[in-house]
Every structure is written in structure tokens, then in C-alpha cells.
Amino acid sequence: MTPSFSFPPATRHVRIDHHSAVHDAAEAARSLARQCGLPGAMPDQAAVLASELAGNLDKHAIDGSLYLQPLPLGGGLEIMAADRGPGMPELERCLTDGYTTKGTLGAGLGAVRRIATDLAISTRTDSGTLICARLTLPDEREAAREAVGILSLPAANEEQCGDAAAITDAADLRTAAVVDGLGHGPEAAEAAQAAVRTFRATAERPLTEIMTAMHRTLRHTRGAAVGLLRLNAGEAEYCGIGNVRAVALSPNEVHHRLTGQPGTVGWRMPAPRTHGIPLTAATTVVLHSDGIDLRWAHTPPAHFLRLPASLLATALVHGYHRTRDDATVVAAQPRAARS
Structure with a gap:
């Protein structure tokens, strides 16, 4: 079966x-899985x-949310859970069938581990849990192990997201785009x-x-800010017009922060330029629209x-x-860095 939605759907x-x-x-x-053709x-x-x-968030967490969407690469879906605490001090016990702190059956994370093709968890008692x-x-199965993450959410009270993102693989290259249609609502979504x-x-x-091809496409729309990212084993390239930022992180520091050239794709766009970012196997590069508070990259946890x-x-x-504001994030490592 093929997916029954228009790509890329918002999260x-x-x-x-x-x-x-x-x-x-x-x-x-359940509905998303059917749309994905599972x-x-x-x-x-x-x-x-x-x-x-969701049941774990309801019983245990503060400010819990689920985010559901098709896999960024390959066929399938992903479900992300996030909260602000109190975290799981005994993660391995929580992943065991029968373990419970609330007097319930305790199937929760044990069932999740059995069913999921791939499962990633980070939990901290001072800041909460991400799954x-x-x-x-x-x-x-290989698609489930790809070192990529994409989320795209509309502004509060908007039905349609004026941002969009996509990522593709070809040979050893991984290429991603984040698009922020100007304004909000249907016309911004159309441009994106x-x-x-x-x-x-x-x-x-x-x-x-x-970028030049996008500029031609968007001439009869309200235009957009665009960030493009290409990753290989040793270097990333970034090309941006407008307020889409690229941030490179190693396990020890944020070592590059880049913002696009002034302009609007589809309206007044300067000749686009690329910037190189050296990468190691442990580097993750983030591309995000201005719906994400840029201060995260200056003093990240x-x-x-x-x-x-x-x-x-x-x-x-x-x-x-x-x-x-609409908000979109792409986080990715080079293909050669995937496990």
C-alpha cells in the first residue's frame, strides 16, 4: 500500500x-498507520x-505530549513522547514487563519495547523524559534506525502549518530542507x-x-525563508535565504551557528551561497525555522x-x-554515521 496523505504532513x-x-x-x-499503508x-x-x-504521561508526567507522524525516511511511522519530569530513575526496571509504581499491570514500556521496530529513550530526573x-x-527496519528527526507544528489556533520540511538520501549524501512560508495559514502552507x-x-x-529552482517555483506565492543542508561523512553544506538557522553540535559543544542571507525565496533573493561545516561521526546538525526560540543554541542544556x-x-x-509561530526542526547526522 502507498501512503494516502500529501507529503509532507505536519506533525x-x-x-x-x-x-x-x-x-x-x-x-x-491507528489512523496514521493506515494512512502510512501499514x-x-x-x-x-x-x-x-x-x-x-500516553498512559505513562497521564499517570506520571508533567506537561506531557505525544507527537505522531510518518517516518522521515522510509515507510512506517514514529511516535514521540515528551514531558518535563519527574523522569525515570530506574529506566531498565521501567522497561521490564510487570514493573509498576502505580499498582497497575505494568505492561507500559515493556510492551512498547516489544512492539517498536526501534526505540530511543532519554530520561533525567531534573528535566523529564523523551521517547x-x-x-x-x-x-x-533500516529506515527505523536512521539518525534523523523532523517535527513540524502549526502556530497556536492555526489549522494548517506554514512550515514544511523534507529529507532525502542519495548515495552517501543526505540532503534536507526547512521551508518557512511567509506568515501563517493556508497561503503560507501553499508556498511551503x-x-x-x-x-x-x-x-x-x-x-x-x-534554491534557485525553489525561487522560480515560489514567484507566484507569498514566498518563503528556506534553509538547505547537505551532509556527508566529513562535511556539511548549508545554504540559507531568510530566517532559517543551522546549528552544529558535538557531544561537548555547539560549534557552528549559521543564519541565512537576507531575502525572500520567490521575491527578492540574492545569489545563494553555501557555507561548509566540518563534521565528525558524532556531529549532529540542526536546521530550524524561527518558530523555535534561537536562544536554545546559545546555552543548550x-x-x-x-x-x-x-x-x-x-x-x-x-x-x-x-x-x-509555525515551528519546524530537522536534526540529522550523515548517513555514514548511522548505526
């Missing part, structure tokens, strides 16, 4: 602020993942989606050529520097989304 956000939200999360996951019992498995993660559970068909369609059609070209890409993207959206 579905389910705030777990009441017990009824657990059911909402399960139904959202067959047989897999939509029910997706519902179990969401229900168990990414990915579900794929057996022959798509048009830019991403052009990106997908031109993703193997030099970044400056991709120390544990952010060591988060896998999927959890880093989730942490930035959950903790730094300026809700009056």
Missing part, C-alpha cells in the same frame, strides 16, 4: 492533559504504542508545500541550484549535545516552540 500533536487524551492518541496512531494488525500495534506512552518509538514493516515539491524533484543537485537526532528534534519542539 500531529496530542497534549496529554486528561485521561481521555490517551484514547485520542491511540486513535490518532497492513494487517500493524495499525492496532501503533495504537498500543501510543496508548502505552521515540518507530514502527515499520520487517523489510524497512510548493517549495518542498521542488526540493524533492531537485534534491540531488548542488544546493545553490535547488548539556544533555542536548548527546541526544540522538530524533530525540533532539522532539526536545526542541517541546521545549522551545514559540507557539505564536
Whole structure:
């Protein structure tokens, strides 16, 4: 089966602020799995993942949310859980079937570990827990292990997201785009989606050529800010127009912060330029729109520097989304760095 939605869909956000939200999360996951073309019992498995993660947030967490979306690369879906505490001081025990602190059956994270194709968890007693559970068909397991994370959320009270993002792999190169359509709502979303369609059609070209192709596409729209990123084993290239930022992190520090050239893709765009960023196997590069508070990159929590890409993207959206604006994050490592 092929997915039944238009790419790239915005991330579905389910705030777990009441017990009824657990059911909402399960139904959202089941529907998404069907849209992603997962067959047989897999939509029910997706519902179990969401229900168990949401149930844990409802019983234990402060400011808990689930984020659901198709996998950034390959077929399948992912469900991210985030909260602000109190964390799990005994993570391995929490992952064991039968362990509970609330007098319940204790199936929660044990069931999640059994069902998920891939599971990433970071938990701290001072800042909370981040979880990414990915579900794929057996022959798509490699897609579940890719070192990438994407989330894209609309501004508060908006139905459509004026941001969009995409990521593609070709040979040893990984190329990503973040697009911030000017303003909010349907017209911004139209511009962002048009830019991403052009990106997908031109993703193997030099970044400056991709940007120029997007500029032509967006001439009859309200325009957009665009950031493009290309990763290989030793270096990243960044090309940006407008307020889309690139940040490179190693396990010890933030070592590059770049902002796009002034201008608007589709309207007044200068000749695009690329900037090189040296990479190691442990470097993660983040590309994000201005709906993410830029202050995160100046004094990031120390544990952010060591988060896998999927959890880093989730942490930035959950903790730094300026809700009056659309917000999009891509976090990625080079293909050669994947485990």
C-alpha cells in the first residue's frame, strides 16, 4: 500500500492533559498507520504504542505530549513522547514487563519495547523524559534506525502549518530542507508545500541550484525563508535565504551557528551561497525555522549535545516552540554515521 496523505504532513500533536487524551492518541496512531499503508494488525500495534506512552504521561508526567507522524525516511511511522519530569530513575526496571509504581499491570514500556521496530529513550530526573518509538514493516527496519528527526507544528489556533520540511538520501549524501512560508495559514502552507515539491524533484543537485529552482517555483506565492543542508561523512553544506538557522553540535559543544542571507525565496533573493561545516561521526546538525526560540543554541542544556537526532528534534519542539509561530526542526547526522 502507498501512503494516502500529501507529503509532507505536519506533525500531529496530542497534549496529554486528561485521561481521555490517551484514547485520542491511540486513535490518532491507528489512523496514521493506515494512512502510512501499514497492513494487517500493524495499525492496532501503533495504537498500543501510543496508548502505552500516553498512559505513562497521564499517570506520571508533567506537561506531557505525544507527537505522531510518518517516518522521515522510509515507510512506517514514529511516535514521540515528551514531558518535563519527574523522569525515570530506574529506566531498565521501567522497561521490564510487570514493573509498576502505580499498582497497575505494568505492561507500559515493556510492551512498547516489544512492539517498536526501534526505540530511543532519554530520561533525567531534573528535566523529564523523551521517547521515540518507530514502527515499520520487517523489510524497512533500516529506515527505523536512521539518525534523523523532523517535527513540524502549526502556530497556536492555526489549522494548517506554514512550515514544511523534507529529507532525502542519495548515495552517501543526505540532503534536507526547512521551508518557512511567509506568515501563517493556508497561503503560507501553499508556498511551503510548493517549495518542498521542488526540493524533492531537485534534491540531488548542488544546493545553490535547488534554491534557485525553489525561487522560480515560489514567484507566484507569498514566498518563503528556506534553509538547505547537505551532509556527508566529513562535511556539511548549508545554504540559507531568510530566517532559517543551522546549528552544529558535538557531544561537548555547539560549534557552528549559521543564519541565512537576507531575502525572500520567490521575491527578492540574492545569489545563494553555501557555507561548509566540518563534521565528525558524532556531529549532529540542526536546521530550524524561527518558530523555535534561537536562544536554545546559545546555552543548550548539556544533555542536548548527546541526544540522538530524533530525540533532539522532539526536545526542541517541546521545549522551545514559540507557539505564536509555525515551528519546524530537522536534526540529522550523515548517513555514514548511522548505526
